[in-house]
Every structure is written in structure tokens, then in C-alpha cells.
Amino acid sequence: MKQNLGDEIILNIESVDSKARGIARVDGYVVFVPGALIGETVTVNIVERKKHYSVAKIKSLLKASPYRVQPRCEVYEACGGCNMQHASYDHQVKVKSSLIEDAIIRIGKWKEADIAPVIPSFLVWGYRNKAIIQARYQKGKRKLGYFARGTHDVVNLKACPILDPLINLVYANLRNAVLQSDLSFYDEERGEGLIRNFVLRSSFSMKKILLAWIISREPDDREYKMISDISNGLYKDVSPFLGGVQININPSKGNFIWGSKTQSLFGEDVLVERFENIKLRFGVSDFFQVNVLQAFRMFEIVAELAKDSKHVLELYSGVGSMTAFLASFCNDVVAVEEWRPAYESLVSNMTNNGINNVTAICGKAEDVVKTKVSGHFDIVVVDPPRTGCHKDVLNFIGRVISPKRVIYVSCNPATLARDSKILNEYGYNMENAMPLDMFPQTSHVESVVLLEK
Template sequence: MSKVVKIDKIVYGGYGLAKDDKVYFVPYTLEGEEVEIEVVQEKKDYSLSNPINIIKPSPERVEPVCKYFTLCGGCDFQHIPYEKQIEIKKEILKDQLLRIGKVDLPIEKVYPSQPFNYRIKVQFKFDGKNFGFYRQNSNQVIDIDYCYLLKEDFNQIIHPLKKFLFKYALSPSQVIVFSNSKNQKLIKFVFPDNSQIANIIPKIEIYKDEIDENIKGIGFYDKKKRQLLLGEYVIFETVDNYKYRVSMDSFFQVNIYQIKNLIDLVVQEVKDKGYKRAVDFYCGVGTFSVPLANYVREVLGIESNEEAVKDAKTNVRHNNLKNLKFLKAKTEKGLKYAKDFKPEVVVFDPPRSGLNKTIIREISKIESIQKIIYISCNPSTLARDLKDFKEYGFNPLKVSMVDMFPQTHHIESVVVLEKF
């Protein structure tokens, strides 16, 4: 049974929030719209709903550029002009920080992105017939031939990739592609088991001829473990004056237009401040550690991903640095090394789950720390953690927003905290 509701505002997750007899979360809507909805999932305190008909559309609503919008689960905001997307994200970030973290700060700086064709990494899904992305909240694969979020060279290989899989009767569950600014590519074929590995054609030239001549390396995986490698395992990316080696199993920021802005936000907090030592947790391949080493006497990077640590250690050499070291350790174990290192500055760039109270408590015990720079991709866990940091003596002073994921509800932010 359908009903008509009015959207009060857009909330975290990309949903329009409506209040009637109860709270309704409705995707693909805008504030002020009257929408006919159908409830798809009842919860105790709210209902998840789908819009059936936009009865009274917002004057700001625009026609989505992508024919798969609302089918594919990748985008939330293509019906919203990009400038308005930024406004909405700013308000959501402020609301989450205030409501969850009791942090009342203006968003000091906002860095918009190029709205489309920004992603340098993609994870295609394949079900034996359809090649593309999952439907929203589903494991059903939507077959696509173009994605507006991807760098243009990705879109040029979608058809050749599909054709290749059918031609050689391969059924990977995922095909993960990373492309640098020179369009050089690493490709991972991830199979649900190892039964197809023996059928792989072991000549990279065939993949280059039939998929893309810019392929540098291909890995074949049984779930997460690599079984076979063709060509090279790494490619390089240059951001500003910094050179990064990135391997097939490492993490690198996915928006090619925003990596420099993130680095600049971190660097400006240490440049000309006289800090001697910095620790970079969840450091990956050294995205922030490498620039930091140009502005402080010593830097220690801590990362649990073994391949990322290998990349990071080579990036010390590629950037001619003598004052940067990397340690393979989970954050909880790395705290001991951080304590012995006596840093004045600590950088965190954790996964969406954020930190935990133990990490926050132990970091806060290190007397030498004067400043914490927290890079977050989840405002709700960020707000939770900031509340804990305040409890242990660190006050949030600045909040900046870097739009890493245009057309989606995801929000990247950088918060600077100082001891009070």
C-alpha cells in the first residue's frame, strides 16, 4: 500500500527524511518534495521506503545523466545539482558532529571535486551473465556499459572485459581495476574458488591485445589469496612532487582530483610549526607520511597491510627520504611504538568503522602529543570518536570537508584536534 509524504530534509545515508505517523527514509528525493512512497522494510522506529512518484518535485531537481541511476546502487545524488550536493553534505556533517559528538564547529574549508569521471579504482561484479555493479541493498548485478564516476579509460574497457570473460568462459565474482594518471592498469580477477585458475591463459600479451594495451599486471585470486601473477605487481602515481608506488593489494585514495587537497590539509598543520616527530596510523603506501617527512624531523608510519607496507618502504627511496620509517602492525600494537617515538603530531586515517575507545585512551596518554589530525570517511563514527577525544583532553578546533565521492552520500572530512 502506498502513501504520500513530504520530505523534511536529507540525512546521512542519502535518504530523504519524512515524518508522518512514523519516520520514513526515502532515497532519491529532495527537501520539500511531496512523494508517493511504498514501504519496503518496517523497523521498530522507522520505515525504509521507495519513491513511486514525485508528486511535487523540488525546483532544484535535475535529470540524472546516467540511465542506471536508482537501478545501480553506486550513486545517491545524481538528481541533485552538484553545488547543492555540497551544501547537503556540509549540513549533514555539521549535524552529525553536533548531535553525536557534541562538537559545534563551522566547516572551515570545503573542497569540491570534479563531479564525474574521478574514480581511479573500480570493483566490477560478475554473475556469469551480467557485468557491472550491485543493485541498491542487493546482490543482484546490474549489467552496465558506462559509469559516470569512473575515469574515462575504465569505460573504454568495460565492453572488452565482458567480451573476454565470455570468450574464455571465465566467471570471476569480481574484477578490480586500478588505473593511474597515465592510464596504466593493474587488474585483479577474483574467483569464488580455485577451480578456474588452471584454465587461465598465462600470456599477458593476450589480455593487452583483447582488453587494454595499458595493462601492466594481472593477478588471479582465489577469494583474497593470489594464485597467479602476470606482468608487474605495481604501478606508480605522482601527486604534486610526491611519487607513490601502489601495488595490486594496497589502498590508495580513489579520487584523483582530491588527493592533493587531502595532503595539503595535513601538511598545513605541520609546516613551519617546528614539530620534530609525527606518527601516521593507517598510513597505507605513505600517502601522508611521505609529505610529512618533508616538514618534520622524523616520521613513523604504522600499517597492518603487508603489501602496503612494502610499497611504503619503497616510497621512502623513491622520494629520497632519510627520516621516514614504516612498521607493519595493527593500530593497537602500534600504540606501544608510538609511545616510545614521542610524537608531537599524530595522523589517523582509519576505515569507516573509525577508532575505538582503547586506541583513543592510549593515544591520549602520550604526553608529547600536541596535535591530532583525523581524516574520516564516516561522519557518525568520527563524531563518536571526537566525543571520546574530548573526554581524554583533546579539543576539536577545525573541520574541513573534501568531497571525495561526488554523486554519492559519502562524506570525507579532516578534523584538527589540540590538547587543552
């Protein structure tokens, strides 16, 4: 049956995809329905049509899932941050199990992989220790919030229920002060306006917040004074929780948040997170797991898998969170990190924790493995971004050093499936996969996978 834009049809939802969109089929033709849950019957309007699929918007629920719940966020339907608040948490975990199984078995072709149940998160609300707030001038108005789903239109945001409550507290005060000022917001179309973003990071164990103003150029004297006055007022209002404030200047027209120049306005420029006897320092721009309690579980899993190894190569190391756990079990670790501020935190963290069996290298993993890494490694641990490992990294692992074991930590089942297939061509078999829910209220899922020769 041919579907045209605007057509109204009734669909039965059979499954969901990695974007938490319901999937229905009409005469073999796929229709994606954002916001629909498995087992629901919905009346929809077709809003997008492609050669092999359509996208539809729910008009009415004819049969609702028993797992459907009321979202907590008042801007949930528009915001691009979460996509599963309309599902009960037990159902979210079930969906994530099916997503990781689909990626590993169907895409990765691992027919006999041992996939453990998803480990639920300790916290399902208020867990996230990082917020990137967009400041934009759009349609004649200044807006503060998150991007709408699939666009750069900013959805005004007063609070976010998945954020650490301390971040919400600081942001509420910051928002009021900034909107009462006449500081200009960034206009993407014209490339004008001062404030681009606010980044807020929190330490769960130390109850501290760092704030960074991301601005498009050097502020003039009046603007600098306003930024300073707002920040100092904020410090008085939310003390002792605000640990420090920084200004980062990013004049580029691209989407990358950070510019090359950062200055401290006042206070500390790092946070400290504690994992038992390990203290980890990280800066506001460093990669650090956003769900700290769940990250601690993940580090323990990785360290347990690697505990019989003597020589470890760790790629995409960040500030050394997992490195510290690996170093406690192994003779020596070579840790590679590309982002220089994170690399500097990595070095500092090893020194401050008295860990002296780690060699840290700064550079892109795909470049470092060609020129700066040699010798024998029992195991390689990789924790790449969502895009997965560079092909040169996989080639180096499979053909050059050929360790007996590889631990792949993934936040994207699709790239995990892709990369594990390549490693399989080099003789590695997937022994087990342990998914963890690091991102409640979203369809994202983390996995720790062990591959062996």
C-alpha cells in the same frame, strides 16, 4: 497515524540522511524515502515498517526540487554504487555540508566547532581510479557488474560514469571477452564457480591500468589458458594503457576481496601516481585515495596543519601518500600500516623518493601502539577506515602519549563524531574541520579535523 505495508501516502521531505534518503515525518514518526530531495512533495508506498521508522518508495513526484537532475547512469536506481546522481552537484555539496555539521554538532556535541565549507571536487564525473566488478552466477545467468543497493544481487553493468574513462575502456573490452568465453562465475550459495571479481585500478597521471582476476581456486590448464588468452588479447586491444595483469586466488566464503596468493600474469604489478615531485607506487590491492586530484588537496591541508611539528606518529598510513607530505615538513615520522602489500609499497615509496626520516611499522594500529611505539610525539595523524579508530588507539593517544595536537582524517562523519567525543574526554578540543568532497555522486564526505589540548 499508523502506516501499514503498501499504504499510499503523501509526504513533504524535510531533510536527508547520510544514505541520501529523504526524511519525512508523519505525526512524529520518521519515514525514509530513497531518491527524494529536500523540499519535494512525493506520493509513496510503504515498503518496510519498523517500530520507530518506515521506508517508502516513490510512486510519483507532486512537487520536484529545482535541484533534481536526470542521472547519467542507466542502472542508477538499482545500483548500489551512487546515491546522489539525481541531485545537481551544487546541491550535493550543500547536502554534504549539512551532513558533516549534523555529525559534528548534534552527534559529537561540538557546539562551537569551526566547520569550513565543503571543498568541491575538481572532477565530478570520471574521477574514480578503482573499480571492483562482481562476477556472479545468479538465477541461471552469469552477471558482471556492481551489487544492487543493500543486496548481493548483481546489476549488469556496461560502463560507470564516475570511473576513470580508461577503466571503462578496459572493462568494456574485458566484459565482451569474458562473456564470450565459457569461464564459470562464482555462485555464492553453492560456493562454486571460478571467477569472483575483477579489480581495475588506474593511475591518473601516468594513464595506466592494472587488472586483477580474483578467482576462487587454482584454475585448471584449460581455464588458465583462457584467462591468459583473454588478458593478452586485452593487452593488444587497449595498449598502451594496460600496464599489467594479475591473478589472485581467494577460496574463502567471506566478503573480503583478496586471497593470500597473487601471481603476475604479465606486465607491471604496481602503478605510479605523481604528486608534483613525489612519485607513489601502489599495488592493485593497496589502499589509495580513489579521487587523486582531491587527495592532493587533502594532503596539502594535512601537511600545512602539521608543519610546525617535529615528531609525527601516523596511523593507518596506506602506501605512504600522506606520509611523504608529512615527512617534507617534519623532523621524523613513524608510519604504521596493517596491510602488508601496502606496507611494502610504503617502504618502497619512501626509498624511491629519497625520504629517509620515516620509520615504517607493519601491523594493526591497536596492536602496534601497545608494543612498538614509544617516545614523544608532537602530533598524531590518523586516517582510519570507515569504522573509525579502535578504542585502544584512542586510549593510547589520549592517555599514553598525549600529544598536543591530533589530525583526524575521516571518510565517515558518524565515526568521526564518535571518536572525537572520546578524544574530548581526554582533553582535546576541536579547533576546525575542513570537509572535502572526495566522492561526487554519493553522500560520502571526507573531513580533515584538527583537535588540540
